[in-house]
Amino acid sequence: MSLHAGHYRAATRSRKVSAGTLTVQPPDGRIDMALRFCRLAWRDAGHPEASLMGRQAKRVYTDQASIRKLEALVDQLPANGHVVLLLKDGSSCDGVIITRPNVQLFRDGDEREGINATVQLERPDVPDWSRQVWLDQIVRVEHLDSCMASEN
Structure with a gap:
């Protein structure tokens, strides 16, 4: 999956959240925390569009x-x-x-x-x-x- 501004996929069936090729599986299954982590990780990796929120x-x-x-x-x-x-x-x-x-x-x-x-x-x-x-x-x-x- 390619990342574009605002594109984050939540794969809740497996309790994982993906943003582009980054996948996070929080130990407690909290999707909201995983989404926040994905966004921050993409921003820290140099993807300015991960700051999102337009x-x-x-x-x-x-x-x-x-x-x-x-x-x-x-x-x-x-x-x-x-x-x-x-x-x-x-x-x-x-x-x-x-x-x-x-x-x-x-x-x-x-x-x-x-x-x-x-x-x-x-x-x-x-x-x-x-x-x-x-x-x-x-x-x-x-x-x-x-x-x-x-x-x-």
């Missing part, structure tokens, strides 16, 4: 259950998949997924660090249309093609 989100999550739920949604959102996303506000959005999303480290309005993710959708038939959706706002994913079966 990345803002309305909601961030630090508890294992919420992070697992976000990761489960990532698994349902393959690159180039045509999907309909049913959202918490009752609306829906359909389009083609540009790239598979990754959970990332963000800060909320109170400057708390936590995890969230977005997915970018486009419609090939409407060239100027695109939409970014926060994964925590997705209730259900409906697949309109067989892309899930073909992705590695």
Whole structure:
């Protein structure tokens, strides 16, 4: 995985946190401490983008259950998949997924660090249309093609 500004992956199933090629497995399994350690380690290794935090989100999550739920949604959102996303506000959005999303480290309005993710959708038939959706706002994913079966 390549590191870009604000790109940190939390692999909570294995209780490890990765930032680029750096992986941390805290002895007590505390993901929040591991995320902070990863960010500091990347900064100390000369990666200025690891100081991050131009990345803002309305909601961030630090508890294992919420992070697992976000990761489960990532698994349902393959690159180039045509999907309909049913959202918490009752609306829906359909389009083609540009790239598979990754959970990332963000800060909320109170400057708390936590995890969230977005997915970018486009419609090939409407060239100027695109939409970014926060994964925590997705209730259900409906697949309109067989892309899930073909992705590695």
